[in-house]
Amino acid sequence: MEEKPNALNRRDFIKKAGLIGGALSLAGAAGAGLVAGSNKESYTGWGRTAYGGDQFFNRRPFRVETPTYEKVGTPERIAYIEDFFKRLGELRRLTFSRNGEAPRWSFDQGVDALPEPLRSYYKAHPGALEQYRFAMQRAAEQRENWPKYKDEFMLAQAFSAAHASFVSGPGAFPPQPDGPPEESDFRGVNDTGLKLKSAGHGSELIKQVAHSFGASLVGICRVKEEWVPQGFLRGVGRTDFDVPKHWKYAIVVAVPHEWDSMYANPTYGTSYDAYSNLRFIVGKLEVFVKRIGYSARSHFPPTSYELSMPPLAIDAGLGEQGRHGVLVTPELGANTRLAAVTTDMPLEVDKPIDVGIKRFCNKCKICAEECPSGAISFDDRPSEVIRGFRRWRIDQEKCYTAWNWVATSRPSGCRVCLAVCPYSRKRNWIHNIVRVADPRDPTGLFASSMLAMQKTFFSYPGAAAYLPPPDGDNKTYLEPPKWLRTDEWFDK
Ligand code: SF4
């Protein structure tokens, strides 16, 4: 059996679990918990963010020296072309016409006609290009089908577009770095002449300010070289580079998506609500850190990062990586989106935590069962070694296919795996018990019974149901909120 942090002994745990089990088995207990969870007060990260008020889970008993990702070889930085979004960007620049010019490449020309490094990548991963082609076919179908669905999803689209309007174009915030990091990260840094009392004071100050800017969770870690992708630097372009020396620490922040639309994924959810919230938080944090005398660079979604965020957030003690590849935190579950600020400000780092999420994932597999594209591994244990770490493989090309397939992918997205994850639950008494009891259980019984309850009390539409007809029924995981249902507010 794997060792668990702060585990009670078996007899004590079973005694306590018996009491909890008795409580949980009372008729209506689950229902009461769900009702409490539907109360706005139990929303994590909404209106209660100042001064760390939402970071309600006590991490202290679960801190560990070794992060929960499994190192099995020499860590390597991810190369530009292995990063899915960078690769996608290259391919899209070739396959779509720009400024009235004809596309520079089409599928009919074959892989040999691709420029390097795309050609070598797709030769080494032959299924990936075919999957991209399939995704583009689904996207074309979706555009054709859109008139059938546009009335139904008008409000969801408006909600998404409102958030997305801050993400690109001339009004986008924060501005992108301009020039090499040694210049842009120091632009606007104040010479205050003041000396920070200690690194501990620095961390406490930064966390309070980040919470006041709207962060639900904040953690701090050192920047390890292996978490800095190679081959592209904002402000410079395509280039190999050494990790800048002043990227000493990362201040990692997390927010949830709006909960009710997240539960109504894929058709009523949006990534852009969390994206725009994160951009404002780290953009303001960058300005704040520079004004108090230190270098700063914000890294933010959708793709403006020089960091691999999930492992960095694990180092910063925010959570663990789930089977679906997304960071899972005790407070927000998989409904967690990440951004960061790198800085040379003296800071005290947090420790990683082990709350048993990785072990739970070995048994659970709900996200894999519900994923409409089959992108998530069903393996019993993480089985692939990727750049020196053992992990579950996520087929990003397949995932991207679902984004282009589900009915409201305008802007595109799916997020079913975030919604169905048992950890993505609001704050109520049942979930608070589970959060602290499961990681202390040396037997694994608690996790097994929680999983059984999860599968009994929560019904799941099934992977194909999320797709549009004829493949599925445009199902959502849970019902969309009234405020996003067009027919509640508009007549046809
Ligand atoms: S976002 Fe959707 S398609 Fe992608 S892994 Fe999650 S459930 Fe699967």
Ligand code: SF4
């Ligand atoms: S749905 Fe289950 S298997 Fe997937 S990340 Fe969440 S806990 Fe892990």
